Amino acid sequence: MKYSYHVHSTFSDGKVSIAKIIEHAKILGLDEVGISDHFHISVDDILIPCDMELNEFDNYINEIVSYEKQTNPKVKLGLEIEFVFETMDQLKKILFQKPLDYIIGSVHMINNKIIDSSIDSLPSNFCTDIVKEYWIKIRQMAECKFFDIVGHMDLTKKFNLKPKIDISKEIDAALNAIKEADMTVEVNTSGFYYPCKEQFPSTHLLKKCKKLGIPIIVTADAHLPEHLTRDFDKAFKLLKEIGYSKLAYFTKRKRFFTPLE
Ligand SMILES: [Zn+2]
Numbered sequence: 001m002k003y004s005y006h007v008h009s010t011f012s013d014g015k016v017s018i019a020k021i022i023e024h025a026k027i028l029g030l031d032e033v034g035i036s037d038h039f040h041i042s043v044d045d046i047l048i049p050c051d052m053e054l055n056e057f058d059n060y061i062n063e064i065v066s067y068e069k070q071t072n073p074k075v076k077l078g079l080e081i082e083f084v085f086e087t088m089d090q091l092k093k094i095l096f097q098k099p100l101d102y103i104i105g106s107v108h109m110i111n112n113k114i115i116d117s118s119i120d121s122l123p124s125n126f127c128t129d130i131v132k133e134y135w136i137k138i139r140q141m142a143e144c145k146f147f148d149i150v151g152h153m154d155l156t157k158k159f160n161l162k163p164k165i166d167i168s169k170e171i172d173a174a175l176n177a178i179k180e181a182d183m184t185v186e187v188n189t190s191g192f193y194y195p196c197k198e199q200f201p202s203t204h205l206l207k208k209c210k211k212l213g214i215p216i217i218v219t220a221d222a223h224l225p226e227h228l229t230r231d232f233d234k235a236f237k238l239l240k241e242i243g244y245s246k247l248a249y250f251t252k253r254k255r256f257f258t259p260l261e
């Protein structure tokens, strides 16, 4: 089965409409394409520039649902949601009974600051406190047992900055929580195109996931239709070397598996 699930349209920071994405997915011969635009409920009502406006949310759902009967490719309704512990109850209320196929939970913000937009805007304690805090947030997100997929799990390496303290305890705690919550980890190929020059998460972390029996899915974090399956072959090869033999896919927030070919 060929599919791509981490995809952004003009509802958030993607470059083209949902219709254009679907059109290109068809050209690529995908069986399924999932749209996963950015969404989050902040504590102070501050909108992240790339996020969908709350009043656009129903239009987003309705547009994707309008493709419900289409089979070539099947169109899946996803979201990439910023994990904000304080607003989880509000979020659950908004998403209640929405016909979502999957939710990607991501952490792009620490202490209300975006950590992946530019290296120049990173605080001086980035390689110590912030990186540690990132993994604590990943653990807390898993502990909520609400999200299906962990988005770009080691995003803090994006600018090729290495932690200056030992964070192995926080990482292990996060991975154990992910296992405990039965979440799926995405292998996000967009990482190859940033200074870190490797997929999110790193091979070392993927090996740990394999040991724990954490399921995986390969995604591109596409903001352009041409990137829908960018470097998937590279990711598939790596995952086979690590010992993975199947990939997760989702329907109405239930997980299924397809062979890794
Ligand atoms: Zn993201």
Ligand SMILES: [Zn+2]
Residues within 6 Å of the ligand: 006, 008, 080, 221
């Ligand atoms: Zn994304």
